[in-house]
Every structure is written in C-alpha cells, then in structure tokens.
Amino acid sequence: MAEAERIIGTPDTPDAAGDGRERPGAEGTGARAGGSAADPADAAAPEVSGAGEPEAAAGPAPRGRRRIAVLFAVALFAYALDLVSKLIVVAKLEHHPPIEIIGDWLKFEAIRNAGAAFGFGEAFTVIFTMIAAAVIVVIARLARKLYSLPWAIALGLLLGGALGNLTDRIFRAPGVFEGAVVDFIAPKHFAVFNLADSAIVCGGILIVLLSFKGLDPDGTVHKD
16 A cells, blocks of 8 residues: 555645645745646746846946936036136137126136136145146046935036146146136135136035035935
8 A cells, every 4th residue: 555655646735744834935836737836947037127137137236327427427517618618718808808797796807827716825736736636536436336416416516627627727828737727707805716616616515515414425324
C-alpha cells in the first residue's frame, strides 16, 4: 500500500504541513491554464511599470539629472542676459551721457569696474578673478549631489553671475585676468552694478533663506 501511494502520489493539500492554511503568494500564482505550477523564474523577475521599465529605475538619479539641468539652464539664462546687456551698453551707452530711467533715482550709466561687485576692492582684480573661478568649480562639483529644485535655482544664479563677471575679467581691457567689469545700473546713493551682480546677490539671498529653512542641496530637511 505504501509502495502504491509512493508511485501514484498523494492528492494536493492546501498546505504541505497539513494545517489547512494557504501558502503565502499562492493567490494569483497557482496553476496556469494547463494545470502547471508558476515558473520560479517569473517570481524572481522585477515588477515592470506601465512604461515598460523596472520600478527600480525610477530612483533618485533621474531626479538629480533634472535638477542639474535646471541649474545649468538658469545659469545659461543669467549669463546670456548679462552678456547681451553689456554688449548693448558698450555699443550704445559708453562715452555717452547717462540715460535717466526714473529721474535721478535710477540711471543707466556705463562705467568700467576693476573691483568686486558694486565697485568694492579695485586693487584686488586678480584675486577676485581667482575667487570667481573657484566659485564656478565648487558649484560644478556640488551639482553632482543636487536633488533640490530651489538649490538648483540659487546655484544657477550664482554660476551665471560668476561666469558673466569672469568673462569680463578675462576678455576685457587692460588684460587677461585683470579686465574691468562693465557696470551700468546706477541707483541714487548706491554703487553702480550689472545684471551679473544682481544674479549673484539673488542667488546668495536664496541660499541663506534655504539654509534657515533647513533644506540641504541633496533635498533633505533638517531642524536644529
């Protein structure tokens, strides 16, 4: 009798231990139309999203690439706007009387600034050039772990502004790394500046606000 049961086989039971409970994952993975059991290779296959790619592919890497794209898009916009404005100022405004925008309160007046932003430190042109280059390198390195959209915008403004003024330092007179920056926005009782300076200041203010809120460049939020 035992030999017959061994040859014929015992009937299927709900559980191998005979406790009457279903095995985990048995629902939906039981016998197929032909009565055969599910292929173990199918159980090991990763779940596929509606786009036909594994779910694991939708990780932080694509989001990080989008934030990097935002950073460089903002930087390119700020840089292009600053460059075009300076070309117009040099061609149309330099060696001409200032243009009054809001009476005496705001004028467009072309000047050459050998110092830092807003005309400070004219005796340290080469040092400011090196600082601007170092800022660009630091931002480029920081972009690799960037997952925050506000940080991407802030760093993009800093990068675009630094590139704008660095271009003047390299390509304008009196020489390479000693060039004078073109400034033209002249508010009353304030230093004359340009759009690159404005981008740098706006980016710096945004970074301070993000730091106060506890938002890091990698997207994490911490509270002290």
